[in-house]
Amino acid sequence: MTAGAVHLAWKDVRQHRAWLGAFLAIAALRALLIGSGIDAYITNPNLLASLGFTYLLLCILHFALVVVVAVQVVQADRLVGTTAFWLTRPVPRRSLLAAKLATVSIVLVVVPVVFDALVLATNRMAWLDVLGAVAEGALIRLAIVLPVMTLAAITSDLAVFVVAAVAAFFGTLALEAVFQWGHMVPARNWSSAYSATLVDAAVIIACAVIALAYQVFTRRTTRTVLIVIGGVTVAALVANRWTSDLGLMKTGLQAGWLDPSRIVVTMKPLAPENVSTTNRKRPWLIRASYIVTGTTANVALVPLSVTTETLFGDGNREPFRAEVQQRVWDMLPSPPAFLRKDLVEALLVGTHLVNAVEFRPGQQMRPIASLTEEGHRKLVYLGAQFTVEVALGGIAYHVGAVLPLEGHGSGAAGDRRVSIQSATCEIGACDVVLRDAMAGFLVDLRRPSRVEYILVNKTRGQAVWSAERDYFSRYPVFGRASFALLGEHLAVTRRALMFKAPDSMPDMIDARWLQEASIAALEVRDIGAFTVEAKVVQEGRK
Amino acid sequence: MTSIIQTESLSRRYGRTEAVRDLTLSVPEGSIFAFVGPNGAGKTTTIKTVMNILEPTSGRATVLGIDSRRLSPAEFRQIGYVSENQEMPGWMTIRELLNYCAPFYPTWDPAFAEDLRRRLDLPLNRRIRDFSRGMRMKAALLSSLAYRPKLLVLDEPFAGLDALVRDEFIQGILELAEQSQWSVFISSHDIDEVERLADWIGVISEGRLYLAEPVAALVGRFRSIEATFEGEATMPRPLPERWLAPEVAGHTLRAIDAKAGEAGGEDRVREVLRGAARVEMSPMSLKAIFMALARTFRSASRAEGDR
Numbered sequence: 001m002t003a004g005a006v007h008l009a010w011k012d013v014r015q016h017r018a019w020l021g022a023f024l025a026i027a028a029l030r031a032l033l034i035g036s037g038i039d040a041y042i043t044n045p046n047l048l049a050s051l052g053f054t055y056l057l058l059c060i061l062h063f064a065l066v067v068v069v070a071v072q073v074v075q076a077d078r079l080v081g082t083t084a085f086w087l088t089r090p091v092p093r094r095s096l097l098a099a100k101l102a103t104v105s106i107v108l109v110v111v112p113v114v115f116d117a118l119v120l121a122t123n124r125m126a127w128l129d130v131l132g133a134v135a136e137g138a139l140i141r142l143a144i145v146l147p148v149m150t151l152a153a154i155t156s157d158l159a160v161f162v163v164a165a166v167a168a169f170f171g172t173l174a175l176e177a178v179f180q181w182g183h184m185v186p187a188r189n190w191s192s193a194y195s196a197t198l199v200d201a202a203v204i205i206a207c208a209v210i211a212l213a214y215q216v217f218t219r220r221t222t223r224t225v226l227i228v229i230g231g232v233t234v235a236a237l238v239a240n241r242w243t244s245d246l247g248l249m250k251t252g253l254q255a256g257w258l259d260p261s262r263i264v265v266t267m268k269p270l271a272p273e274n275v276s277t278t279n280r281k282r283p284w285l286i287r288a289s290y291i292v293t294g295t296t297a298n299v300a301l302v303p304l305s306v307t308t309e310t311l312f313g314d315g316n317r318e319p320f321r322a323e324v325q326q327r328v329w330d331m332l333p334s335p336p337a338f339l340r341k342d343l344v345e346a347l348l349v350g351t352h353l354v355n356a357v358e359f360r361p362g363q364q365m366r367p368i369a370s371l372t373e374e375g376h377r378k379l380v381y382l383g384a385q386f387t388v389e390v391a392l393g394g395i396a397y398h399v400g401a402v403l404p405l406e407g408h409g410s411g412a413a414g415d416r417r418v419s420i421q422s423a424t425c426e427i428g429a430c431d432v433v434l435r436d437a438m439a440g441f442l443v444d445l446r447r448p449s450r451v452e453y454i455l456v457n458k459t460r461g462q463a464v465w466s467a468e469r470d471y472f473s474r475y476p477v478f479g480r481a482s483f484a485l486l487g488e489h490l491a492v493t494r495r496a497l498m499f500k501a502p503d504s505m506p507d508m509i510d511a512r513w514l515q516e517a518s519i520a521a522l523e524v525r526d527i528g529a530f531t532v533e534a535k536v537v538q539e540g541r542k
Numbered sequence: 543m544t545s546i547i548q549t550e551s552l553s554r555r556y557g558r559t560e561a562v563r564d565l566t567l568s569v570p571e572g573s574i575f576a577f578v579g580p581n582g583a584g585k586t587t588t589i590k591t592v593m594n595i596l597e598p599t600s601g602r603a604t605v606l607g608i609d610s611r612r613l614s615p616a617e618f619r620q621i622g623y624v625s626e627n628q629e630m631p632g633w634m635t636i637r638e639l640l641n642y643c644a645p646f647y648p649t650w651d652p653a654f655a656e657d658l659r660r661r662l663d664l665p666l667n668r669r670i671r672d673f674s675r676g677m678r679m680k681a682a683l684l685s686s687l688a689y690r691p692k693l694l695v696l697d698e699p700f701a702g703l704d705a706l707v708r709d710e711f712i713q714g715i716l717e718l719a720e721q722s723q724w725s726v727f728i729s730s731h732d733i734d735e736v737e738r739l740a741d742w743i744g745v746i747s748e749g750r751l752y753l754a755e756p757v758a759a760l761v762g763r764f765r766s767i768e769a770t771f772e773g774e775a776t777m778p779r780p781l782p783e784r785w786l787a788p789e790v791a792g793h794t795l796r797a798i799d800a801k802a803g804e805a806g807g808e809d810r811v812r813e814v815l816r817g818a819a820r821v822e823m824s825p826m827s828l829k830a831i832f833m834a835l836a837r838t839f840r841s842a843s844r845a846e847g848d849r
C-alpha cells in the first residue's frame with residue numbers, strides 16, 4: 001500500500017471514528033461475552049435467556065454496523081455524481097481503491113476474525129479448527145462486506161443504498177428461483193455442497209472486487225451495474241448448480257480410526273429354527289452368528305446386507321443377495337448413536353453399559369439370508385460351500401472428556417470443549433446440563449463426528465445411557481444462531497440430559513453411586529458402509 | 543499565445559438535452575478568463591467536462607496540454623478548483639483540511655497557507671460544516687491556492703455570497719494574481735462579479751459559445767448608439783449585422799454596434815445613419831455589453847426554437 005493510500009485510509013478512519021469505535025466496541029463486547037464462557041456459570045434460565053437476547057441484539061447491531069461502516073467509508077469519497085471533493089484533487093484512483101479496501105477489510109474483517117481466533121483459542125479449540133474457522137470466517141465476511149462496498153460505490157447515499165440493496169435482494173431471489181426451477185437443482189453430497197458454498201463466496205468476492213475497481217477507475221455506473229448483475233447471476237448459478245467436490249471437507253477416516261482392510265468377519269451358520277414350516281411359499285430363515293476381528297478396538301460394526309454364493313455339488317454356482325433385517329440396529333434408541341463393544345478404551349474396561357442395547361462380537365444375528373428354494377435347504381445341510389460378503393455399517397468412537405459431576409471443569413471431546421453446567425441428582429436419576437463449545441463452520445455438515453454422553457461409575461463398572469435428552473438450546477445462547485449475522489465462530493450449545501437407572505435395576509443409582517459418577521463424552525463417528533469378505537465356518541447339522 | 547485550456551467542438555448531452563454544443567474555446571495562459579452566461583447556459587457542464595468530472599459526448603478538451611479524459615494526479619497538482627457544487631469535507635476543521643490536502647501537493651506551502659488563512663479570516667479549529675456558505679467557499683479557495691496552482695478554476699464562486707464576502711474573495715484573488723503567474727478560469731452568471739477580475743471574457747448561452755476575447759478589446763469595439771432624427775426615426779434597411787438590440791422611439795433610434803470601436807467603425811455607423819440630425823456613440827460597460835449580448839442570444843435562440 002502506498003503512502004497515499006495510507007493517508008486516505010487514515011482520513012477514513014478519523015472521519016468515521018465514531019462508527020468504527022462503536023463497531024469495535026460491539027465486536028469486543030460480543031467476543032468477551034462468548035469467549036469468557038460466562039454462561040457456563042449461570043444456571044438461572046431467565047438470566048441465561050436475557051444474556052442470549054443481549055447477545056442476539058449485539059449480533060444484529062454488529063451486522064447493521066458492518067453495513068453502515070462499509071457504506072460510509074465508501075461513500076465518504078463518493079464514486080457517483082460530480083460533486084465529490086476528491087474528483088479534482090490529485091488522488092490516485094489506485095490509492096483510493098486500496099485505501100477503501102484496506103480500511104474496510106482491516107476493521108470489518110481482520111479485527112473481528114482476530115476476535116474470533118482469540119475466542120476460539122481461549123476456549124482451547126484445536127489449532128486446526130481455529131485456523132479453519134478463521135479462514136472461513138474471513139472468506140464469508142469478505143463475501144458480505146465487498147458486495148456491500150460495491151453497492152455503496154454505485155449509490156450516492158445510505159438511503160439510496162438501502163433501496164438498491166432491497167432491489168438487489170429481490171433480484172437475487174428471482175435469480176435463485178430461476179435456477180431452482182423444476183428439477184434443475186443437481187443432487188449434491190455434503191462435501192460438494194460445502195465446496196459450492198466456498199466457491200460461491202470466492203465468486204462473489206471476485207465479482208465484487210472487479211465491479212468496485214471498475215467503478216473507482218471509470219465511474220461508469222451503468223456499466224458497473226451490469227457487472228454487478230453478471231456477478232450475481234454467476235454467483236446464483238454456482239450456488240445452485242455447482243456439483244464438483246474440491247475435497248475441502250474432512251472426509252473418510254482419520255488416523256486412529258477404523259481401517260476396513262483389517263476387518264475379518266467370521267460367519268457361523270446355525271440350524272434353522274423351524275425346519276418343518278419351511279416350504280417354497282414361506283421364506284425359511286437361517287440363523288447365523290459372526291465374529292468381527294482385526295478391527296481397532298473402538299469400533300462397533302453391524303451387518304447391513306449379505307451376498308452369498310452357493311457352490312453346488314455339480315459345480316454350479318448361484319449368487320444370492322439379501323438385505324439383513326438387522327434387529328439390533330433397529331432396536332437402538334433414537335437417534336442410534338452408541339454401541340459399546342467390550343474391551344475398548346481404558347475408561348470403559350469392565351464397565352457394563354446397562355441400559356444401552358449392546359452389540360457383542362459373536363452375537364447372533366438374524367437372518368443372514370432368506371432362502372426360498374427347497375433345494376437350497378438340502379444343500380445347506382449337505383454341506384454346500386458358501387462364500388459370503390457382508391456389507392457392514394459401522395460406528396467408531398473415541399472417549400473424550402471425563403468430567404466429575406461436581407465442579408466446572410472442562411475437557412476436550414473430539415472437536416469441542418465440554419463442561420458440566422449443573423447436575424441435579426437424586427436416587428435413581430440424574431439431570432445434567434452440559435455446555436459444549438466448538439468452532440462453528442459455515443456448513444454444519446462439515447463436522448464429521450458428534451458427541452454422545454454417558455453417565456459412568458467406573459468403580460462399579462456401570463454406565464448409563466441417557467434416557468432422555470433435550471438440546472433445549474437448539475438456538476444456542478451464543479454462537480451458531482447468529483452465524484448468519486456474522487456471528488462468532490464459537491458455537492455454544494446447552495444440552496439437558498436425563499440419566500436414570502434401568503427398570504430392572506431401579507436402585508442402581510444411589511447416593512454413593514452418584515458420588516463416584518462422572519460424565520464421559522464419546523466422540524462418535526459414522527464410518528459408513530463397506531463390504532468385507534467373510535469366512536464361513538459351518539457348524540450346522542448336516 | 544499558449545492555451546492553458548482548449549476545447550474543440552466539445553459537446554455534452556444529458557439524455558435529449560444538449561447542455562454544451564460544439565464548443566470551441568481557448569483560454570490563454572496567464573489570463574483571468576471570465577466565462578459568463580445566464581443560469582443553465584452550460585458553464586458548469588463545460589467546466590466539469592474540462593476537469594474530467596464528466597466525459598464529453600463528442601469533441602475534446604485539453605487542460606495544461608493534456609486531454610481532459612487523461613488528467614492524472616500530476617495535472618491535478620497544478621490545478622485549483624473551487625465550485626459552489628463541490629462537497630467539502632464538513633467533518634474537518636480548517637487545520638485538518640490543510641493537513642489532509644498538504645501531502646497531495648509537493649508544492650504545498652504551509653507559510654503561504656497560513657498567510658492565506660489569516661487573510662481570508664478562517665478560524666483554524668472550527669468544523670467546515672459549521673461554516674457559512676461564504677466561509678466554506680473561502681475554505682475551498684484556501685485549500686486550492688496553498689500549493690500555488692498553475693491554473694485556478696472557479697465555478698460560480700460568488701453565488702450566494704454577500705457583498706462583503708464577495709469583495710474579500712475577489713480582493714484575495716486579485717492580490718494573488720499579482721503575486722503569482724497563474725491562469726484563472728472563472729464562471730459566473732453575473733457579469734458584475736467578474737468585471738473587476740477578468741482580462742478575458744467568454745460568453746456562453748444555451749450551450750453555445752458566442753464570443754471569447756480580451757475584455758479590453760470587447761469594451762473597445764462595442765459602442766452604444768443614440769441617433770436623433772428630425773422626423774420619426776426609422777430602422778435602417780438592411781439592418782447592419784453587427785447591431786444589437788436596435789429600437790426606435792419617436793425621434794430617437796438606439797442600438798449597440800459591436801464593431802463601432804474598431805478603426806473606421808464610427809464612420810460606418812454614421813454612414814448607416816446619415817439621415818440623422820445627431821449621432822452619439824459612447825463606450826459601454828462590460829455589464830451593459832453582456833446584457834445586450836444575453837438578450838440578443840436569447841431572442842435568437844427563441845426564434846430558432848420557433849422555427
